[in-house]
Amino acid sequence: MTEDRSSNYDIIIVGGGPAGLSAAVYAARSRRRTLLIERGVTGGQIALTNEVENYPGIESINGFELAQTMQRQAEKYGLEIAAADLQRIEQIDDRHAVRTGQGDYTAKAVILTAGADYNRLGVPGEERLTGHGVSYCATCDAAFFKDQTVGVVGGGDAAMDEGLFVTRYASKVYMIHRRDSLRASAVLQERAFANPKMHFVWNTVIDDIVGDAAVTGLHSRNVVTGEVATLDVAAVFVFIGLTPNTGYLRGKVKMDEGGHIFVNEWMETEIPGLFAAGDVRANSARQVVTAAGDGATAAIRADHYISERFGGTPGIGEWEPNPDPIGKDSLKLN
Numbered sequence: 435m436t437e438d439r440s441s442n443y444d445i446i447i448v449g450g451g452p453a454g455l456s457a458a459v460y461a462a463r464s465r466r467r468t469l470l471i472e473r474g475v476t477g478g479q480i481a482l483t484n485e486v487e488n489y490p491g492i493e494s495i496n497g498f499e500l501a502q503t504m505q506r507q508a509e510k511y512g513l514e515i516a517a518a519d520l521q522r523i524e525q526i527d528d529r530h531a532v533r534t535g536q537g538d539y540t541a542k543a544v545i546l547t548a549g550a551d552y553n554r555l556g557v558p559g560e561e562r563l564t565g566h567g568v569s570y571c572a573t574c575d576a577a578f579f580k581d582q583t584v585g586v587v588g589g590g591d592a593a594m595d596e597g598l599f600v601t602r603y604a605s606k607v608y609m610i611h612r613r614d615s616l617r618a619s620a621v622l623q624e625r626a627f628a629n630p631k632m633h634f635v636w637n638t639v640i641d642d643i644v645g646d647a648a649v650t651g652l653h654s655r656n657v658v659t660g661e662v663a664t665l666d667v668a669a670v671f672v673f674i675g676l677t678p679n680t681g682y683l684r685g686k687v688k689m690d691e692g693g694h695i696f697v698n699e700w701m702e703t704e705i706p707g708l709f710a711a712g713d714v715r716a717n718s719a720r721q722v723v724t725a726a727g728d729g730a731t732a733a734i735r736a737d738h739y740i741s742e743r744f745g746g747t748p749g750i751g752e753w754e755p756n757p758d759p760i761g762k763d764s765l766k767l768n
């Protein structure tokens with residue numbers, strides 16, 4: 435571990451999606467020496483989407499552009515950014531050691547905003563057409579396919595819930611599932627089966643997604659009969675699970691079955707000075723605006739935590755945190 439000042443920060447934020455960038459704006463603006471670590475392109479999932487139409491105050495914006503604006507805003511207040519891939523976090527006395535493949539850092543507080551990766555189908559055309567008809571978010575993209583035929587892939591709650599949302603816009607929705615029955619809860623199944631726009635395509639997988647500039651169809655295959663078919667669709671919504679980027683913390687903090695981190699209302703984990711915000715946390719609404727809100731909350735609390743633990747005045751306003759937050763004890767590992 436290098437001990438020079440250059441690698442010692444007040445706050446380190448891991449992940450440059452909306453949660454991380456929002457945390458960065460607040461942390462840097464509170465005059466905390468702040469580093470944001472990002473392994474890829476800043477913007478996270480939102481960098482993938484063409485248009486965001488549900489961020490309050492902005493009627494429509496390209497996702498990458500929104501992320502760039504957030505980044506510029508934070509850099510204006512002194513945010514530093516490192517291109518690095520987090521591998522481990524350890525507690526050393528009252529600080530956190532942040533180990534990356536590209537170097538080590540320490541911080542008084544760490545805010546984890548590493549998000550979650552949507553499970554991909556892994557078929558030809560998927561990556562190329564993401565944002566051009568391939569989507570992992572119906573709330574975000576269904577409105578672009580009004581009166582068109584689309585496909586939804588998956589058999590769980592997310593696929594039914596999001597599929598039902600898609601029917602508000604699309605004229606016809608193929609519900610494509612690799613098995614002959616659904617995993618979704620009974621109430622969602624009932625609603626889905628009762629919806630005249632939904633057409634179930636059972637025992638079927640997708641072999642590839644076709645289209646030049648945008649999706650025009652799917653090549654599907656029945657896994658029982660081997661029969662192949664082409665479905666003409668303008669979009670395919672994929673809901674085959676999410677994997678949060680939390681492997682490096684397994685066993686160290688409380689998580690749900692899927693690996694999302696439990697936090698209290700201040701985005702605190704049970705480890706002092708370690709916060710989790712955005713899609714990486716349990717029970718997130720998984721939207722840009724909620725991730726940004728989480729990031730802001732975490733940074734405000736981190737600023738106060740540093741003052742309480744290390745002295746000095748918080749850089750952010752008059753806000754006083756409740757010293758006894760609901761649910762803090764429930765975050766302790768058994």
Ligand SMILES: Cc1cc2nc3c(=O)[nH]c(=O)nc-3n(C[C@H](O)[C@H](O)[C@H](O)COP(=O)(O)OP(=O)(O)OC[C@H]3O[C@@H](n4cnc5c(N)ncnc54)[C@H](O)[C@@H]3O)c2cc1C
Binds near residue numbers: 487551720
């Ligand atoms: C195609 C698509 C379209 C969407 N459209 C909308 C929309 O229109 N409106 C809306 O509200 N929501 C939309 N969403 C959902 C929204 O993008 C997410 O809810 C939001 O991005 C979550 O933000 P986050 O910061 O928590 O995580 P993420 O956006 O997932 O960002 C996490 C970041 O952490 C980085 N990271 C991960 N692991 C590491 C590591 N080990 N080291 C360093 N960095 C790491 C990742 O590279 C990534 O940049 C969409 C999602 C997708 C996939």
